[in-house]
Amino acid sequence: MSEVVKKPVKITETILRDAHQSLIATRMTTEQMLPIVDKMDKIGYHAVECWGGATFDASLRFLKEDPWERLRKLRDGFKNTKLQMLFRGQNILGYRHYADDVVEYFVQKSIANGIDIIRIFDCLNDIRNLECAVKAAVKEKGHAQVALSYTLGEAYTLDYWMDIAKRIEDMGAHSICIKDMAGLLVPAKATELVQALKSATSLPIDLHTHYTSGVASMTYMKAVEAGCDIIDTAMSPLAMGTSQPATEVMVEAFKDTPYDTGLDLNKLSEIADYFTPIREEALKSGLLNPKVLGVNVKTLMYQVPGGMLSNLLSQLKDQGAEDKYREVLEEVPRVRKDFGEPPLVTPSSQIVGTQAVLNVLMGERYKVATKESKALLRGEYGQTVKPMNPDVIKKCIGDEKRITCRPADLIENELDKIEAEMSQWKEQDEDVLSYALFPQVAVDFFKYREAQKSKVDPAVADTDNKAYPV
Amino acid sequence: MSEVVKKPVKITETILRDAHQSLIATRMTTEQMLPIVDKMDKIGYHAVECWGGATFDASLRFLKEDPWERLRKLRDGFKNTKLQMLFRGQNILGYRHYADDVVEYFVQKSIANGIDIIRIFDCLNDIRNLECAVKAAVKEKGHAQVALSYTLGEAYTLDYWMDIAKRIEDMGAHSICIKDMAGLLVPAKATELVQALKSATSLPIDLHTHYTSGVASMTYMKAVEAGCDIIDTAMSPLAMGTSQPATEVMVEAFKDTPYDTGLDLNKLSEIADYFTPIREEALKSGLLNPKVLGVNVKTLMYQVPGGMLSNLLSQLKDQGAEDKYREVLEEVPRVRKDFGEPPLVTPSSQIVGTQAVLNVLMGERYKVATKESKALLRGEYGQTVKPMNPDVIKKCIGDEKRITCRPADLIENELDKIEAEMSQWKEQDEDVLSYALFPQVAVDFFKYREAQKSKVDPAVADTDNKAYPV
Ligand SMILES: [Co+2]
Ligand SMILES: [Co+2]
Structure with a gap:
């Protein structure tokens, strides 16, 4: 019998970012993450996505946590595993276009505090909005991954995806992610798309999807058979529904095939046991609504x-x-x-x-x-x-x-102005960036942080509820 | 380009039997089923599984419904669709071995009241326990499907499955079902198993699995690619978790492939809309526990x-x-x-x-x-x-x-004795069989039925709670 060529698929674990963002409103705390980091670090994940996206805003706004501090603690615990963040091009993690100097500084600080892989996307797939962040990541010796926002429509032919993939490769990115946030990519189309991208570029291809429409695990299977290098999955307690396919399930599905991940189900199971009470608590409190755990095929009907x-x-x-x-x-x-x-x-x-x-x-x-x-x-x-x-x-x-023109071409450098505005609160360089993205929320957090330290007025700083009544 | 050979996969819909048995303790009532039957009848399902399994016991015991009456009403509504039941070999739907005359009479009455396909299985895969029911179904011009209880272990080699499949074909069964009640069949093994069964027999192969371990939809995909003819699915509101993969999802997954089911997602969606409030109500009341909707990979670890x-x-x-x-x-x-x-x-x-x-x-x-x-x-x-x-x-x-010997060889015909025991309650021939399977439960139901009719004592017959305090 001829030797079967082995091509293990790599797993990016999302439970510390997308999974809890998708299922429990991004409310997982650093305290909930840290006790399991050591075990997660020994799994052999390709990467753990644990920062960026909505986690930055949610940390500051709802959890009264410094997101930079979270990143440093995770970096400290993950000694062998790459850490990944999600970065919205010229919007960074905020809701407007920022000047290039802010984008560059954010990339620099993300990598300095522990990020290895920056996944960068733009809602219009306008690659001009990605360029500044990609170049900054390359300069800081990070891994720059560009995520294409996957969608359906007349314009989105295989030629479109192949062309944009080539331009991304030319831009200097290190890998490409197909970001199917709506779960629209059906298995047969995944085969075509992955084959097309593999033929157009030599970059590794990562597939990111959500289980919303119910086809996600089949889509991963077909994508991997077509040559996809990396898939994004979430540990089972926060998997499926509007989140990703379950890590353990995909590991078992590829076991003893040419795509065998080599990950150990027993070790994964211990991690699942850790997160299971968090799921159950969230179900009980209503934070996790069983509605988002079901299948919504209407997403496929209406695209x-x-x-x-x-x-x-x-x-x-x-x-x-x-x-x-x-x-x-x-x-x-x-x-x-x-x-x-x-x-x-x-x-x-x-x-x-x-x-x-x-x-x-x-x-x-x-x-x-x-x-x-x-x-x-x-x-x-x-x-x-x-x-x-x-x-x-x-x-x-x-x-x-x-x-x-590129929208950011019309925005003058703004870092100095921003720093001047918030200097009274600055305890670390990174505070400038927190303020740049969410001025009001950051100031509320800075006040809370100060009150925590001095503890001068327990009537004002309600530490138990993590609420600061400003 | 060479013409791709079309081989549409057939869909058996389980929402009226296995899906509600698996997720909501078999509590769907006939009244909940009937309003949607007409729409379901127009889908083009291969079959609708709607009777047998635990539904018989649950109807009598908890719903105070005559299961035979349910079957007749469903038959009346499904004018174009085959109706399927699950039948536990010599146990019929009960918990002991019955004499052959009871088995034969039950098969006869099931078919006379509307069943087209009888799916027959035995917990030991001892085909001697299947023979009486299979022969009776053939005699009554029903479709006799034998279900193999799928499991793992040293003894369960591909040769074992191929050998038993041949013996089932020789027995005169019309099709074979792989019944993977625990969700143990992983995708790569499904390929091997289906190929082996297809090579061993010329009977159509049906695959039945549960989503418990999370691999089910991928397993269906691989099985169908390997030649599996029929898959069992449940409409999305009662799909996944300990139930089957979602019908709409599998339909979409195979769309525009050689296995395209041809079913219409828009029509399916109207049926899903009908069942969605039933799901939501069950979640609210606690009848549907979100725990059974998750993935339990431990089933794969411990088999x-x-x-x-x-x-x-x-x-x-x-x-x-x-x-x-x-x-x-x-x-x-x-x-x-x-x-x-x-x-x-x-x-x-x-x-x-x-x-x-x-x-x-x-x-x-x-x-x-x-x-x-x-x-x-x-x-x-x-x-x-x-x-x-x-x-x-x-x-x-x-x-x-x-x-x-075959255990039932030691059981003398018992139908006459049973009928004599319960004659005071008999209103239809089928009542004898209800009593044969669940003597105490059936008598309670007969009393309830009588009280309902006479309504002599509303204090005794509590119709609102469908409870009869005997
Ligand atoms: Co996502
Ligand atoms: Co079943």
Whole structure:
């Protein structure tokens, strides 16, 4: 018998970032993470995703934790495992475009505090919005991974993905991630897409998906058979539903095949045992809603993320217009087309969704356009894959100036100004970046931190509830 | 390009039987089923499993419904779709071996009342226990499907499965089901097993599994690629966890492949919308415990069904001996070996599990043997795949007589006797069979039925709670 070529698939563990962000509102604390870090470090994961995304905001805002301190503690514990963060291109982890000097400084500090792999994406797949972060990561000797926001639509042909993959390779990125935040990638399409990307570039391919529509584990199987190098999974207590496929399950599924991960189920099981009470507690308290654990095939029918569907419904309920749900669902793809067919991911999903609701409720399309729709139409988020509808541009922003350059080209360096604004709170360099991203939330946290230290006024600093009544 | 050969996979829908049995304690009522039957009938399912298994007992015992009446109503609604039931060989739907005349009469009445496909299995895969039911189904012009209880172990080689498949074909069965009640069949093994069965017989192969260990959808994918003809799925509101993979998900996963089911996602979605409130209500009331919706990879580690693991733990808790859990888990495969390596499915899973607990707690193996262990050792359940341990036989039953014949050969025809016993309650022929299987429960139901009709004493017949205080 001919020797079967072994090609172990690598596993990136997401339980410390995407899994708890997807299932329990990003509420896992550093204290909950640290006791299990040593065991996780001995598994042999390709990487552990543990920072960035919504964790930064949630740490400061809800947990009253310094995210930088969390990163240093995780780095201290993970002696043999690469740490990965999620980074939203020129938005970093915030909600606007930042100047290049802030982006560069954030990358530098992330790597200095312990990040190995920076996964960088943009909601429009406008690679100009990725360039600054990628170059900074390369300069700091980090691993720069570019994540393509996966979506469906006329513009998103295999040629499109192959072309963008080549441009990413040329940019100097070290790997490519297919980021399927909505769980739209079905198994047969995964085969085609992975094969196409492997033929277009020599970069390792990582596949990231969510179980929302129910096909995720099959999609991983097909992707790996087609040559995918890395898959993102979450330990079973926080897997499936709107999170990733379960780590142990994928390990067992590939066991004794050419793609055998080599990871030890017994060791993984001890880690699962650690997280199981956290799952059960979250179910009991309601933090983990069993609804997000089910399958939502409507995401495949309407090709929109599950979260967007529930947002639309709740917007309509607020207006007493639930009967318009189907009409709005039909309006969403039309608005998306008018807006140049962007992927539907934060923030484009909210912009398209809200505009679709307005178009239906007003009884006239684009009678009212939101501030964000106007900004998108002016080009302020970057370039969309297809041209926008000129009639819609005209109706929404009239003759206002539109930009075609990289949005950040119009933003002057701002680090010095930001540092000057917040200098009274600064205890470490990184505080400047916390403030840059979330000024109000960061200041609240700085005040809380100070109160904790002095403990001068226990009536003001309510440490038990981790709430500081400012 | 060469034409791809189309081979649509067929779908057996389980939401009216296994799905609610697995997730909500078999509590779906006929009233909950009937409004959606017409839509389900138009889907194009290969079959709808809707009767047998635990539904018969649960209808009589908890729902105070006549199971035969349910079957007739379903038959009335499903004008174009085959109806399937699950039938436990010589146990029928009950907990002991019955005489052949009862088995034959039950098969006859099941088919007369509307069943098309009878899925027949035995917990030891002793095909002598299947023969009577298979022959009766063939005689009544029903479709006789034999289900092999899938398990792992030394004895269960591909040769074993191929040999038993041939014997089933020779017996006159019309199709074979691989019944993986514990979710032990991993994708790569499904490929091997299905290929082996397809090479051994020309019968259609149906795969039935549960999502318990998390691999089920991938296992279906691999099985179908290997030639599996039919897969069992459940509509998404009662899918996954300890139930089957979701129907809509598998339909989408195979879409635009050679295995495309051709089923319409939009129509399926309307059915899902009907069952979603039933799921939500069950979550709210606690009938559906979110625990059974998660992944339990321990079933793969210990190769025992998930339900057995929780039973063992609760038996130990009752004895204040939770610390012995691991020891018991290690004793289970040893007891199983002593007992001839049976599959672990009702009732063999309970027999092996309870004996393992006793062996550990007593501090001496087989110091005490349960009544059921002794019966198994005497051959009263049938023949095991491997010989039993002679030392264990000696220690447990000494020189008591063991049987090697088909257990039912020792049971005289009993239908007349049973009918005589219950004649005062008989309103339809089928009542005799209800009484044969569950004498006490059936009598309680007959009394309830009578009280409902006369409504003479509302204080005794509490119709709202469907409880009759006898
Ligand atoms: Co994600
Ligand atoms: Co089953």
